[in-house]
Amino acid sequence: MQRRPAETGSDLADIDTPALAVDLDAFTGNLDRMAEAVAASGARLRPHGKSHKCPDIAKLQVARGAVGVCCQKTDEAEAFVDAGIADVLVTNEVIAPAKLARLAQLARRARIGVLCDNVDVVQRLSAAAMAADVTLDVYVEVDVGAARCGVAPGAPAGALAQAIAAAPGLRFAGLQCYQGGAQHLRTPDERHAAIGLATEAAIASSVACVAAGLAVPIITGAGTGTFEHEMASGVWNELQPGSYLFMDADYVRNTVAPGALRFAQSLFVLTTVMSVPTLDRAICDAGLKSMAFDSGLPLVADRPGAHYVKASDEHGVLDVEVGSPARLGEQLRLIPGHCDPTVNLYDWLVGFRGSRVESLWPIARGTLG
Amino acid sequence: MQRRPAETGSDLADIDTPALAVDLDAFTGNLDRMAEAVAASGARLRPHGKSHKCPDIAKLQVARGAVGVCCQKTDEAEAFVDAGIADVLVTNEVIAPAKLARLAQLARRARIGVLCDNVDVVQRLSAAAMAADVTLDVYVEVDVGAARCGVAPGAPAGALAQAIAAAPGLRFAGLQCYQGGAQHLRTPDERHAAIGLATEAAIASSVACVAAGLAVPIITGAGTGTFEHEMASGVWNELQPGSYLFMDADYVRNTVAPGALRFAQSLFVLTTVMSVPTLDRAICDAGLKSMAFDSGLPLVADRPGAHYVKASDEHGVLDVEVGSPARLGEQLRLIPGHCDPTVNLYDWLVGFRGSRVESLWPIARGTLG
Numbered sequence: 001m002q003r004r005p006a007e008t009g010s011d012l013a014d015i016d017t018p019a020l021a022v023d024l025d026a027f028t029g030n031l032d033r034m035a036e037a038v039a040a041s042g043a044r045l046r047p048h049g050k051s052h053k054c055p056d057i058a059k060l061q062v063a064r065g066a067v068g069v070c071c072q073k074t075d076e077a078e079a080f081v082d083a084g085i086a087d088v089l090v091t092n093e094v095i096a097p098a099k100l101a102r103l104a105q106l107a108r109r110a111r112i113g114v115l116c117d118n119v120d121v122v123q124r125l126s127a128a129a130m131a132a133d134v135t136l137d138v139y140v141e142v143d144v145g146a147a148r149c150g151v152a153p154g155a156p157a158g159a160l161a162q163a164i165a166a167a168p169g170l171r172f173a174g175l176q177c178y179q180g181g182a183q184h185l186r187t188p189d190e191r192h193a194a195i196g197l198a199t200e201a202a203i204a205s206s207v208a209c210v211a212a213g214l215a216v217p218i219i220t221g222a223g224t225g226t227f228e229h230e231m232a233s234g235v236w237n238e239l240q241p242g243s244y245l246f247m248d249a250d251y252v253r254n255t256v257a258p259g260a261l262r263f264a265q266s267l268f269v270l271t272t273v274m275s276v277p278t279l280d281r282a283i284c285d286a287g288l289k290s291m292a293f294d295s296g297l298p299l300v301a302d303r304p305g306a307h308y309v310k311a312s313d314e315h316g317v318l319d320v321e322v323g324s325p326a327r328l329g330e331q332l333r334l335i336p337g338h339c340d341p342t343v344n345l346y347d348w349l350v351g352f353r354g355s356r357v358e359s360l361w362p363i364a365r366g367t368l369g
Numbered sequence: 370m371q372r373r374p375a376e377t378g379s380d381l382a383d384i385d386t387p388a389l390a391v392d393l394d395a396f397t398g399n400l401d402r403m404a405e406a407v408a409a410s411g412a413r414l415r416p417h418g419k420s421h422k423c424p425d426i427a428k429l430q431v432a433r434g435a436v437g438v439c440c441q442k443t444d445e446a447e448a449f450v451d452a453g454i455a456d457v458l459v460t461n462e463v464i465a466p467a468k469l470a471r472l473a474q475l476a477r478r479a480r481i482g483v484l485c486d487n488v489d490v491v492q493r494l495s496a497a498a499m500a501a502d503v504t505l506d507v508y509v510e511v512d513v514g515a516a517r518c519g520v521a522p523g524a525p526a527g528a529l530a531q532a533i534a535a536a537p538g539l540r541f542a543g544l545q546c547y548q549g550g551a552q553h554l555r556t557p558d559e560r561h562a563a564i565g566l567a568t569e570a571a572i573a574s575s576v577a578c579v580a581a582g583l584a585v586p587i588i589t590g591a592g593t594g595t596f597e598h599e600m601a602s603g604v605w606n607e608l609q610p611g612s613y614l615f616m617d618a619d620y621v622r623n624t625v626a627p628g629a630l631r632f633a634q635s636l637f638v639l640t641t642v643m644s645v646p647t648l649d650r651a652i653c654d655a656g657l658k659s660m661a662f663d664s665g666l667p668l669v670a671d672r673p674g675a676h677y678v679k680a681s682d683e684h685g686v687l688d689v690e691v692g693s694p695a696r697l698g699e700q701l702r703l704i705p706g707h708c709d710p711t712v713n714l715y716d717w718l719v720g721f722r723g724s725r726v727e728s729l730w731p732i733a734r735g736t737l738g
Contacts, residue, residue, distance in 0.1 A: 328490070
């Protein structure tokens with residue numbers, strides 16, 4: 001467990017860095033904006049908890065009308081159910097018997113959904129549910145274009161849905177149609193085109209289920225980059241965005257259409273300049289162990305003249321422009337390249353307004369499995 | 370805290386994935402090989418604890434003759450001292466008053482060293498040492514070519530050493546001369562040339578200290594990629610390699626000279642194939658949250674025909690060759706691109722021999738600050 005980097009009521013300038021922090025004004029604006037937009041569309045909102053892994057945030061989402069949360073791991077599902085979230089969908093394949101047994105146990109305390117993309121797993125899911133004397137909601141994961149998990153659209157989806165519906169202990173709950181590869185396509189046109197193809201795949205799969213005599217209660221999916229397209233399609237009746245709460249440098253690189261909903265950057269890694277070896281170089285205390293770098297380097301927020309140019313494990317190298325020299329001890333706010341795997345590095349999320357620490361939320365960081 | 374992924378004595382096939390695991394035969398070979406080589410050279414070995422963050426491993430290193438360990442963070446120093454390591458060098462600048470106060474408190478229980486590259490910090494270090502009634506070992510960090518922290522070689526190093534030696538509560542302990550940028554230069558000639566320049570910088574800095582009337586007890590530095598060059602120079606009398614215990618995919622890309630010491634790959638991320646959507650694609654349960662990707666994708670060990678080609682947060686996508694199809698539930702061993710920030714993601718390091726789990730070591734993961 002990491003040290004608490006701050007206490008509520010303290011000055012943000014006194015925080016122990018590196019630390020993960022969220023601007024509560026921007027964060028709350030994002031929380032409200034998404035809740036209102038999805039409510040107005042008539043779809044259900046089931047935000048993705050893999051972004052925050054934070055039960056306190058899940059409760060804020062449910063309080064604003066979310067039907068529950070998504071997560072990706074059995075450990076995450078346990079953390080959310082332990083915190084009182086009553087409806088959790090693991091948007092992932094779970095196949096290990098030990099994990100399935102734990103998931104089924106959770107269904108004694110909450111509504112639990114899980115994905116399936118292989119008929120050989122249906123029997124395992126059923127056995128776990130029967131052993132725990134519960135019913136699991138099982139969704140067919142359809143590959144709607146991301147080429148990750150999922151059965152092919154259409155007939156294969158219908159056949160798997162039939163197998164699920166026929167298995168004791170399982171309820172066929174619907175279709176998972178998430179186009180993960182479309183979230184970071186850079187232009188609205190590219191994203192619109194990708195979700196257009198995903199829509200065709202979702203419809204073909206739904207038609208196949210209906211042709212097999214099965215109702216499709218839920219078609220769920222979508223992320224922060226594309227949810228307006230799924231919402232407009234009329235096909236998805238549940239949406240799973242997660243990153244909208246925080247945003248990150250990679251989402252900033254997406255262009256958005258005029259009139260599209262915009263979300264504010266709320267998540268930062270706070271870091272301290274600990275060495276100023278030359279006039280044009282400063283070294284801060286946040287590197288590869290403090291942020292994810294899969295989507296590139298962090299941006300420096302609200303501090304002209306400083307650019308994060310290189311990372312090593314515990315150091316960040318900043319190019320500093322002449323005329324805006326760095327100060328030893330100067331605190332900087334970094335915008336991580338990718339929010340989800342950055343949040344995954346911390347035990348605490350510090351909430352601030354202005355210069356004051358207002359909240360300290362534990363993150364269920366150790367939820368890998 | 371993460372769930373324990375296994376118990377000692379259990380079968381490795383039953384481990385809860387993703388999990389961090391070390392092949393104890395390869396690991397112990399690496400441990401011994403480095404200890405023997407450095408002992409034969411007459412230099413002191415102070416392995417870098419930032420690689421493992423694991424007190425159990427630090428004890429194994431000390432038992433084989435290491436004088437103590439290095440680390441990069443005040444939190445890490447506390448974890449090592451709490452575990453009984455008697456001599457810890459923080460190879461980094463520490464400037465925050467709260468961190469300095471904690472570091473000075475540690476010096477009541479162990480020998481504590483820290484780096485300095487700025488005369489304005491000398492007074493802070495001195496005040497912290499005086500307040501705790503201890504003496505801190507302070508090393509001048511010299512920039513020997515990596516362009517990260519450090520004063521310029523020669524006269525600036527001598528001047529800073531004088532300021533440290535004159536400050537109450539501080540002992541001028543020597544020079545930190547680490548060329549981090551040379552560790553992953555690909556050819557032995559490139560690494561030799563870089564350490565040649567670092568050697569000149571170290572000598573110039575040592576000469577400047579001596580000219581100022583100061584003895585230079587220790588010149589410390591070196592990493593797994595270059596330590597044989599520092600060892601051969603006769604200038605460094607303390608060596609700080611860390612990654613040699615584990616190795617990683619990026620070190621595999623270094624070519625080594627004939628006759629150079631070689632270290633075996635011992636560190637793996639164990640992962641399970643959880644989806645086989647097509648004949649040529651499999652999806653495993655280790656992605657961006659289970660490994661560091663700053664040095665590229667992981668390699669698949671001991672499993673011909675499978676290649677890790679893409680990662681998302683909780684998924685890895687594998688290209689699978691026709692003729693060696695993936696099996697649902699198949700366990701794979703991944704060689705991470707970069708060992709240190711991968712270890713940083715886990716609370717437990719599983720030690721195995723053959724197919725049996727032999728040890729379960731806690732990692733002081735939450736040591737960021």
